[in-house]
Amino acid sequence: MTTSTAPRDTIVRVRGIHKRFGSLKILNGVSLSVGRGEVVCVLGPSGSGKSTLLRCINHLEKVDDGLVVVGDHTIGYEESGGVLRELSERRVCRQRTSVGMVFQRFNLFSHMTVLENVVEAPVRVHRRKRGTVEREAVELLRRVGLAEKKDAYPDQLSGGQQQRVAIARTLAMKPDVVLFDEPTSALDPELVGEVLSVMRGLAEDGLTMIVVTHEIGFAREVADRVVFMDGGVVVEEGAPAAVLDTPREERTKAFLSHVLH
Numbered sequence: 241m242t243t244s245t246a247p248r249d250t251i252v253r254v255r256g257i258h259k260r261f262g263s264l265k266i267l268n269g270v271s272l273s274v275g276r277g278e279v280v281c282v283l284g285p286s287g288s289g290k291s292t293l294l295r296c297i298n299h300l301e302k303v304d305d306g307l308v309v310v311g312d313h314t315i316g317y318e319e320s321g322g323v324l325r326e327l328s329e330r331r332v333c334r335q336r337t338s339v340g341m342v343f344q345r346f347n348l349f350s351h352m353t354v355l356e357n358v359v360e361a362p363v364r365v366h367r368r369k370r371g372t373v374e375r376e377a378v379e380l381l382r383r384v385g386l387a388e389k390k391d392a393y394p395d396q397l398s399g400g401q402q403q404r405v406a407i408a409r410t411l412a413m414k415p416d417v418v419l420f421d422e423p424t425s426a427l428d429p430e431l432v433g434e435v436l437s438v439m440r441g442l443a444e445d446g447l448t449m450i451v452v453t454h455e456i457g458f459a460r461e462v463a464d465r466v467v468f469m470d471g472g473v474v475v476e477e478g479a480p481a482a483v484l485d486t487p488r489e490e491r492t493k494a495f496l497s498h499v500l501h
């Protein structure tokens with residue numbers, strides 16, 4: 241958490257995005273700005289569109305309307321002569337590397353060691369030198385507390401350890417922002433704490449994070465801002481204490497009383 245009150249550069253701008261699946265409207269004009277180094281936790285009931293929002297931010301889903309700007313890039317588009325043109329899938333893939341994503345299911349490559357899992361994408365996608373990437377990967381594994389497991393295979397690790405490797409793998413791409421989609425929901429309860437503790441450390445180190453979570457305690461403690469979504473819109477947002485302890489909107493109150501009791 242950042243205690244400074246100085247204004248921060250905005251790194252992510254989500255502008256009025258709409259997304260439907262068939263006749264179902266899932267996002268109905270969501271806007272969100274995230275400052276560099278800011279931690280934003282997104283809360284809301286099941287089906288409110290939280291995962292879809294993250295998937296639209298990194299263009300895993302294409303929006304029907306609206307724009308997502310990360311740093312200098314309008315995700316999925318390039319500007320030429322004041323006109324936005326859609327990028328080819330190959331170029332979107334490269335652009336997408338500025339937006340890291342940690343999923344509920346970590347899907348590590350089972351035939352690769354922990355170190356190989358972390359090194360694979362920077363070498364393949366960014367075509368960086370393996371030696372340099374390996375040194376950085378060991379440092380990242382140290383950061384998530386798993387340097388001693390670098391030669392292990394995923395099935396030799398607990399779920400919590402695999403998720404920590406997945407976090408290191410995401411960081412290895414040096415993203416401008418990391419999206420976490422319920423990163424602890426698939427874990428046994430006793431393994432949740434170790435992943436949240438790694439995420440808390442990354443927040444303290446100044447990583448820009450958007451975290452969809454049901455962990456209200458984490459949101460209260462680590463978030464700079466909490467965003468409450470329902471029905472595909474942002475219902476309320478603000479400092480964690482304001483949204484969680486003195487919510488203004490009835491829908492936020494109803495959700496919190498349901499999850500906290």
Ligand SMILES: Nc1ncnc2c1ncn2[C@@H]1O[C@H](COP(=O)(O)OP(=O)(O)OP(=O)(O)O)[C@@H](O)[C@H]1O
Nearest residue numbers: 261262264266284285286287288289290291292293
């Ligand atoms: N690819 C898809 N095709 C059709 N419907 C989808 C697709 N992806 C999501 N949906 C639907 O969109 C709605 C919102 O889903 P989303 O996963 O964004 O919600 P959520 O707020 O993250 O919920 P949860 O907390 O349960 O993960 C759900 O009703 C879901 O079934």
